[in-house]
Amino acid sequence: MTSGGIGLSWGKAMIRRFLRDIRGNYAMMTAIATVPIMGGLALAVDYGQMSRQRHDTLNALDAAGIATAHRILSGATETEVKAYAKDFFETNLGSVSPEDATLSIVLPQNNTGGGTLKLSAKLKYRPYFFPAFAALIGKTDADGTTTLAMNAQSEVRLKNTLEVALVLDNSGSMNYTGSGTGQQRITLLKAAAKQLITTLSKQAVMMKQVDKPVQFGLVPFAASVNISPSSDNEPWMDTTGISPIHHENFDWTWMDYAKNPKKYAEFSGGVWYKRGVDWGASQDRPLTRFSLYADITAETDREAIPNTSRRVCAKPSSDGNSCERYKNEPEYIYEYGPYASWQGCVEARPSPYNNNDATPTTSNPATLFVPMFAPDEPKHLWFDTDRDGMPNLFDKSSFGYNNNWWSDWDDNSDAKSRLKDPRKYFRVKPYGTASAGSGYGPNFSCTTNPITPLQDITVAEGEKTIVDAIDAMVPSGNTNVPEGTAWGWRVVSSGAPFTEGRKETEKGNDKVVIVLTDGANTYGDLGSTDPAELRSTYAAYGYTGQKYEAASITRLFMDTSSNVGKTSYDSSNYTRALDEQMQTVCTNAKAAGVIIMTVSLDLSLSKSSEKKAIEALEACASESRFRKGDDGKPKKLYYNATGSDLAEKFKEIADELSNLRIVS
Structure with a gap:
């Protein structure tokens, strides 16, 4: 028992001494721990390096996606793009x-439905330390442990459609x-503008599976906007005279039954009608602009009747009361035609419809569009009514007015009555009498060519239509930027009057209005000589x-x-009013999702009137989705151009429009 107890105590003491003795223990423990430590270190280093390479590959993939999308939009071929x-x-x-990263490319036209550029990369990672660790534990490359494969993918969606006015x-x-050129501003x-069309046309051709990927319309503006004379019977035009502005300059009460029961005007149900047998085929139809x-008529030609004579x-005499000398001339047969x-x-619709895209409807007559009709301003143009x-x-x-193109009714002596009495328009202009000066008449202030609705510029005919319309522009008249801007909005809109635009709810479509002007808004005043108070x-x-x-x-x-x-x-004051109207229409259009770009041409901040115009254009512009200023805020899509750098500014606009078609 004792010896056994002594032996047990001795054994415990030996163990305690061994555990306390550290002279060779560290080396042994290190040797034992080396394998897992080295393995962990290899994993840590290689994992870090692998993550870095994967991150670099993804960055390269994303950058290549955006750059390649721009290359596609520039019109490069498939081979060039790849x-x-x-x-x-x-x-x-x-x-x-590069030998460890394999790139695969799927171009938009290869996708069902088109529109998405897909780039994928297969990365083969070669570990630094892991192969040695694998060998230490008896693994070989045949086990797949000395190389690792990873996949990465990036997609860039090219917006399908763009509509620009x-x-x-x-x-x-x-x-x-x-400025800085020897050419007219209109030529520059x-x-x-044509270069912009060409650039975007080449880009749009690559969108092969998208209908009308890029469309352009044109709104030439001056004192007014021309929507085309072929619009005279459209349902959105006021063809019956029910708009509250239609009869502003006409007083039809001058044509009452008492004055002429055979040819008079009658107001019924909100419409003025032709009454009486002398109206001929147009009897009982509405009186409108x-x-x-149609009714204003002139003698356009005549033919002498043989063997006839009359004394004229x-x-x-100087007072017109007598004739100092007579002559004989034949009787004539006269031909008549519209003057x-x-x-x-x-005209601009009454507020608020002048600055919005409200659908024209007869249930709300103020929304209808009214043809311009510049009244004959007071003064007789001719004096002999019976030849x-x-x-x-x-x-x-x-009376001091310029737009005098007819002779007034002889009952009237004051300027206001002579302006508004419509009876004058139903007398025939005699053959050979004086004619109004160039530019004067009922179309006064209508100086521009008609709007060109949205055209698909990926089609040769569409591109030619818009380019020809640009070439046909002719400068004349005052400047009404808000009216031009409002019609630009209506051109890209999906609703009447122009319905070529896609629905506002359609995804992947941007509507853009680009406004360029070389001066402040203007509306002609008359000064102090204004007896009709126009x-x-x-x-x-x-x-x-x-x-x-x-x-x-x-x-x-x-x-x-x-x-x-x-x-x-x-x-x-007219300029201030037009500037405010411009801000209203710009605010409304932007709220409706329309992107507004504005360009000033040859305007200087050193001139107060031009500075105000610049500030108005900049305030009107939308913010860029891509460009930022020095303050980190989005830049305004406003471009201050001179004659010499206008082409460069339009290239910047082309870049911005290209960016609108890319969503990473």
């Missing part, structure tokens, strides 16, 4: 050897020479002396701030 993508990818691999200033100042603008264009005055036809310009050589009209008052020349807002029936002010001043004087009828 070579470019491979080169860009390999150049940006960083720590990864070019709203281009065609006012008279576009005839001026562009045409070249820059369209009907006036060859020289009236003028509607050229296609419309006998003796005057029948004697009042030679000039207050302005006639243009898109009519006469500013005419108060809107539902308000106590003229339409131009409606819904403007206190900065616009409501009884001030001078050019500077």
Whole structure:
């Protein structure tokens, strides 16, 4: 028992001494731990390096995707695109050897439905330490432990469609020479706009499986906008005279039954009608601006009747009361024709419809579009109404107005009555009598060519249509930027009047309005000589002396701030009013998802009037989705161009439009 107890105690003591003895224990423990430590270290180092290479591969893949998308939009061929993508990818691999990364490319036209560029990469990672560790534990490359494969993928969606309205200033100042050039501003603008069309057309051709990927429309504007004379029977036009602005400059009560029971006007159910047998085939039809264009008649030609003669005055006396000399001439048969036809310009709708895209409907007459009809301003244009050589009209008052293209009704002596009495329009202009000067008549202030609706520029015919329309632009008249902008919005809109645009709810489609002008908004004032109290020349807002029936002010001043004087009828106040109208239409369009780009041409911040125009254009512009300023905020899509760098600014616009079609 004792010896056994002694032996047990001795054994325990030996163990305690062994555990306390560290002279050779560390080396043994290190040797035992080396395998897992080295394995862990190998894994840590290789995992870090593997993560880095995977990160570099993904970055190269994303960068190559964006760059390749731009290359596609530039119009490169499939072979060029694939070579470019491979080169860009390999150049940006960083720590990864190109031989270890294999790139695969699926171009948009190879996808069902198109629109997505797919880049994928297979990365073969070669570990640094892991092969040695694998050998230590008896593994070989045949076990797949000395190389690792990883896959990465990046997709770039190219937006399918883009709709752009070019709203281009065609006012008279576009005839001026562009700064730094020897060419007219309009010539420089045409070249820059056509280059923009060409650039975007080449890009759009690559979108092979998308219908109408890029469409462009054109809105030339000056004092008004021309929507095309072929629109005269469209349902969105006021063809019955029910708009509250349709009869602003006509007083049909002058044509009552008492004055002429065979040819009079009657108001019934909100419409003025032709009544009486002397109206002929148009009896009982509405009296409208369209009907006036059809009814105003002139003797256009004549043919002498053989063996006839009549005595006419060859020289009236100075007071017109007698004839000093007579002559004989044959009797004639006269041919008649319309004096003028509607050229296609419309007035601005009353507020708020002037600055929005509300659908025109007869249930809300104020939303309908009204043809422009510039009234004959007071003064007789001719005095002999029966071609006998003796005057029948004697009042030679000039009143100081320019747009005098007809003779007034002889009952009237005051300027207001002579302007609004419509009976004058139903007398025939005698053959050989004086004609109005160039540019004057019922189409006064209608100086631009018609709008060109959206055209698919990937089709040769569509591109030619828009380019030809740009080439046909001719500068003349004042500047009304808000009216041009409003029509730019309506061109890209899906609703009437122009319905070529895609639905606003359609995904992957951007609607863009590009507005260019070379000056401030202008509306002609008349100064102090204004007996008819017109207050302005006639243009898109009519006469500013005419108060809107539902308000106590003229339409131009409606819904403007206190900065616009409501009884001030001078050019500077008109400019302030138009500037505010411009901000309203821009705000409304942007709220509806339309992107607004603005361009000023040859405007200087050192001139106060031009500085205001620049500020107005910049405020109107949308913010870029891609470019940022020095403050880190999105840049405004506003471009201040000179004649010499206009083409470069349009290239920047082309880049911005290209970016709109890429979503990474």
